[in-house]
Amino acid sequence: MAQFVNLSNSILLMTMLMLAFSWALTSIRRSLPSLQRFTGMLMFTGIALIASFVIIPLQEGVILNRGAERLHWVDPSAATIVIALAIVLAGVLDGLVTAVAVAVLAYFLNGSLSTVMLLPVLYSVAAGLVVRHFWGLHRDFISSRVLLLLGLALSLPQAVLFYSHFHSAPNFEPKAMLASMAVIIIAYPTAALVIGNLVSQPYHQILLENQLLDTQERNRQMVKLAGNAIVNFNADLEVIDYNEEAERIFGYPRQYLIGRKYLSLLFPSYIWAGIETDAQRVMDGGQIREHEVQVVSRDGKETPMIWSFSRITNARDEPLGMMAIGQDISQRKRNELKLAENEERVRLALSGADLAMWDWNLATEEFVTNDRWADMLGYVPDVQDTDVASWDERIHPEDRDHVLACMEQHLSGDTDSFEVEYRMRRRNGDYLWVLSRARVIQRNEEGQPLRMTGTLLDISQRVASEQERRRLERQLRYSQKMETIGTLAGGIAHDFNNILQAIMGYTTLGSTRLPDDHPVQHDLERVLSASDRARSLVDQMLVFSRQAQQSRALVDVEQLCREVLRILGPQLDPREDIEVVLDIAPDSPQILADPTQIHQVVMNLVINALHAMKDGGGRLGISLRRLDSAAVDLEQTGLAEPPAAWLELVVSDTGCGIDPKHLSRLFEPFFTTKSVEEGTGLGLSVVHGIVTNHGGAINVDSEPGQGSRFIAVMPVHGDLAS
Amino acid sequence: MTRILLVDDDKDVRDVLHSILLSSGYEVEAVEDGAQAVAAFRLSSFDIVITDIVMPVKDGLETIMEILELRPGTKIIAMSGGGRLDNVDFLETAKALGASLTFNKPFNLRELIGGIEQLAAEPAE
Numbered sequence: 001m002a003q004f005v006n007l008s009n010s011i012l013l014m015t016m017l018m019l020a021f022s023w024a025l026t027s028i029r030r031s032l033p034s035l036q037r038f039t040g041m042l043m044f045t046g047i048a049l050i051a052s053f054v055i056i057p058l059q060e061g062v063i064l065n066r067g068a069e070r071l072h073w074v075d076p077s078a079a080t081i082v083i084a085l086a087i088v089l090a091g092v093l094d095g096l097v098t099a100v101a102v103a104v105l106a107y108f109l110n111g112s113l114s115t116v117m118l119l120p121v122l123y124s125v126a127a128g129l130v131v132r133h134f135w136g137l138h139r140d141f142i143s144s145r146v147l148l149l150l151g152l153a154l155s156l157p158q159a160v161l162f163y164s165h166f167h168s169a170p171n172f173e174p175k176a177m178l179a180s181m182a183v184i185i186i187a188y189p190t191a192a193l194v195i196g197n198l199v200s201q202p203y204h205q206i207l208l209e210n211q212l213l214d215t216q217e218r219n220r221q222m223v224k225l226a227g228n229a230i231v232n233f234n235a236d237l238e239v240i241d242y243n244e245e246a247e248r249i250f251g252y253p254r255q256y257l258i259g260r261k262y263l264s265l266l267f268p269s270y271i272w273a274g275i276e277t278d279a280q281r282v283m284d285g286g287q288i289r290e291h292e293v294q295v296v297s298r299d300g301k302e303t304p305m306i307w308s309f310s311r312i313t314n315a316r317d318e319p320l321g322m323m324a325i326g327q328d329i330s331q332r333k334r335n336e337l338k339l340a341e342n343e344e345r346v347r348l349a350l351s352g353a354d355l356a357m358w359d360w361n362l363a364t365e366e367f368v369t370n371d372r373w374a375d376m377l378g379y380v381p382d383v384q385d386t387d388v389a390s391w392d393e394r395i396h397p398e399d400r401d402h403v404l405a406c407m408e409q410h411l412s413g414d415t416d417s418f419e420v421e422y423r424m425r426r427r428n429g430d431y432l433w434v435l436s437r438a439r440v441i442q443r444n445e446e447g448q449p450l451r452m453t454g455t456l457l458d459i460s461q462r463v464a465s466e467q468e469r470r471r472l473e474r475q476l477r478y479s480q481k482m483e484t485i486g487t488l489a490g491g492i493a494h495d496f497n498n499i500l501q502a503i504m505g506y507t508t509l510g511s512t513r514l515p516d517d518h519p520v521q522h523d524l525e526r527v528l529s530a531s532d533r534a535r536s537l538v539d540q541m542l543v544f545s546r547q548a549q550q551s552r553a554l555v556d557v558e559q560l561c562r563e564v565l566r567i568l569g570p571q572l573d574p575r576e577d578i579e580v581v582l583d584i585a586p587d588s589p590q591i592l593a594d595p596t597q598i599h600q601v602v603m604n605l606v607i608n609a610l611h612a613m614k615d616g617g618g619r620l621g622i623s624l625r626r627l628d629s630a631a632v633d634l635e636q637t638g639l640a641e642p643p644a645a646w647l648e649l650v651v652s653d654t655g656c657g658i659d660p661k662h663l664s665r666l667f668e669p670f671f672t673t674k675s676v677e678e679g680t681g682l683g684l685s686v687v688h689g690i691v692t693n694h695g696g697a698i699n700v701d702s703e704p705g706q707g708s709r710f711i712a713v714m715p716v717h718g719d720l721a722s
Numbered sequence: 723m724t725r726i727l728l729v730d731d732d733k734d735v736r737d738v739l740h741s742i743l744l745s746s747g748y749e750v751e752a753v754e755d756g757a758q759a760v761a762a763f764r765l766s767s768f769d770i771v772i773t774d775i776v777m778p779v780k781d782g783l784e785t786i787m788e789i790l791e792l793r794p795g796t797k798i799i800a801m802s803g804g805g806r807l808d809n810v811d812f813l814e815t816a817k818a819l820g821a822s823l824t825f826n827k828p829f830n831l832r833e834l835i836g837g838i839e840q841l842a843a844e845p846a847e
Contacts, residue, residue: 498803
């Protein structure tokens with residue numbers, strides 16, 4: 001019994017020390033926060049050292065931790081609880097310092113550090129570390145269950161150690177030993193529980209306070225950094241505080257507005273009346289959410305905001321005031337504006353691209369179109385009903401089958417998209433070429449089309465220019481023809497072949513109309529064979545003329561002109577109403593050319609002129625002169641390099657003139673205004689062919705009723721220019 | 723009866739061909755150029771078209787194209803007196819455009835009648 005009382009005294013002593021410690025810890029923490037880190041370490045070390053002097057007498061004559069030979073002044077057994085608690089509650093470093101202090105004390109006072117001394121210290125450090133790791137104060141509060149477990153863990157090796165000493169004692173009493181061991185196993189957990197609870201109390205308080213402070217700080221930061229403006233009002237609706245975002249939007253520093261009733265400064269007065277009523281309603285228990293109100297900042301800037309007002313109450317549901325949370329929606333407003341602008345832009349782009357759009361709901365047969373669609377087809381937007389039937393009725397009959405087949409193919413899913421050019425009837429009955437593009441944008445599970453959209457582009461202009469291109473191609477073909485037949489030999493051959501055809505044809509016809517044994521049949525045979533000879537002669541002439549074309553000789557064009565006038569004398573002389581004016585410049589040069597062909601040119605032009613004056617007479621003019629190299633636009637001729645000079649031949653008349661609509665086709669082969677009997681129409685095309693073959697050019701000036709001037713220019717070879 | 727459209731700007735040729743075709747028992751309409759031919763073709767139907775190539779207003783090649791566009795499969799005989807010059811052979815072009823037969827002027831009328839008989843015997847396309 002005595003040892004139990006002794007042990008209780010020791011525990012009581014330690015408890016008192018711990019109480020003193022916790023009081024000191026609390027006071028130091030309050031007065032000297034900087035020393036707080038060391039208070040735990042100092043206190044635990046001090047108490048452990050005092051506890052080391054507690055000798056636990058377990059039985060008369062048996063003293064734990066005292067060697068047989070020598071009295072030990074210090075016993076760490078009781079200090080083990082303090083070391084383990086230091087680790088668990090204060091920290092690993094605090095516990096280790098405490099353990100080392102106890103070991104050093106034992107070494108100096110006992111003279112040596114026996115295993116019996118060292119083992120409990122090491123064991124308590126280990127136990128402390130294990131408990132701290134799993135249930136340490138830094139994680140959570142220390143529960144009584146954990147403290148009991150720690151005490152039990154510390155008591156068991158103590159009991160084993162005690163037994164090993166006790167067993168070898170001279171006055172061994174098994175019954176007393178069991179009682180003493182029971183005391184150890186009960187006393188340690190009890191001590192750990194009582195001391196641990198006492199000492200952890202201030203630590204728990206520190207923990208709670210720190211957590212509270214952290215939460216407060218977290219909340220403060222949350223409010224401060226929130227993207228929303230947050231304003232706190234007291235129960236009298238005076239501003240208590242607002243955060244940085246509110247400060248930014250309001251433009252007033254906090255001290256300026258705090259304490260003011262409401263925020264009447266921030267709102268235009270007409271809005272303010274409403275807000276005041278709203279705020280009162282909130283204080284009476286209502287709530288306002290998503291209320292859009294514009295705020296006017298100190299510098300007059302208006303910020304669109306969405307506000308929510310809520311009443312704030314304490315835990316007993318008494319009103320503390322009101323909180324207003326506002327979101328700056330100017331960015332959203334700007335985005336909405338931008339979106340609207342984009343839509344407008346898309347609309348403009350579509351109308352700028354001249355795209356008519358349509359949207360066809362196949363299920364409801366609804367057919368929606370844009371304004372351009374109506375406009376394109378000559379309707380006033382919104383003033384007509386358009387159903388699908390009218391669409392295919394609008395297609396040009398020649399295009400309809402093809403268009404509808406393409407549409408069918410796309411609707412059935414055979415093609416990815418629908419793209420066809422066709423003619424579409426406008427309101428006034430005209431047809432418009434359109435490029436129609438469309439696509440089914442929605443199908444049901446069976447693949448049946450549900451919705452289709454498409455565009456129409458007016459391509460009338462493009463189609464027109466294609467037609468123009470085809471017309472130009474046709475013209476090109478004409479000009480090729482002109483080159484081919486527009487030569488002297490070619491033209492003659494063509495006409496000659498036709499004449500031969502007539503001769504041979506009539507001969508054959510005549511032959512068929514006579515009996516086979518008629519004597520004239522033989523004569524007709526001779527006509528046919530002679531015609532055959534003529535045909536082969538034409539072929540030979542063509543071959544010859546193509547070779548002859550290559551030859552060039554010096555040509556005196558003045559002489560040629562006089563020759564032509566002489567040949568035409570029989571026609572000219574009787575015409576007293578025609579005056580012939582020959583105007584030959586003295587410096588007119590000779591040219592290198594085919595004399596026969598140039599002769600043909602002058603002849604054709606003069607015959608043309610006389611023909612123009614066949615009724616009423618007039619003046620026939622033939623002039624020759626030299627032109628400088630730069631006087632003629634090379635592009636009109638086939639030449640790459642300008643010649644040394646040009647010879648200009650002008651044949652003019654004061655006759656009927658040429659209808660302007662004929663001017664462009666004047667040089668086409670077989671173009672003629674004369675009746676078939678009067679000419680083949682080859683004349684001017686031959687002239688054109690010869691002049692261009694010689695590297696020259698020919699143009700015509702003409703006024704109906706005034707006459708015509710044919711102006712031919714031909715290059716002059718370098719040596720002949722001067 | 724086989725109906726023939728005859729196109730040639732040369733009056734002599736037109737007349738003689740007209741006569742021989744009539745006397746061979748064909749129904750013939752004769753016109754002066756391609757434009758008249760196309761107009762006639764729009765108004766009435768013909769089994770065979772005999773056309774010259776080099777003609778004013780509208781040449782034979784264009785005439786062939788337009789007639790075949792109006793009625794594909796129409797039998798066409800092309801003839802020309804100027805188709806053997808340089809590299810351009812109009813009759814070759816006419817054949818490429820769809821002419822069934824071609825004749826270089828001057829040709830033997832019996833050959834022409836033979837050709838027409840041959841074409842008329844073919845089933846219409």
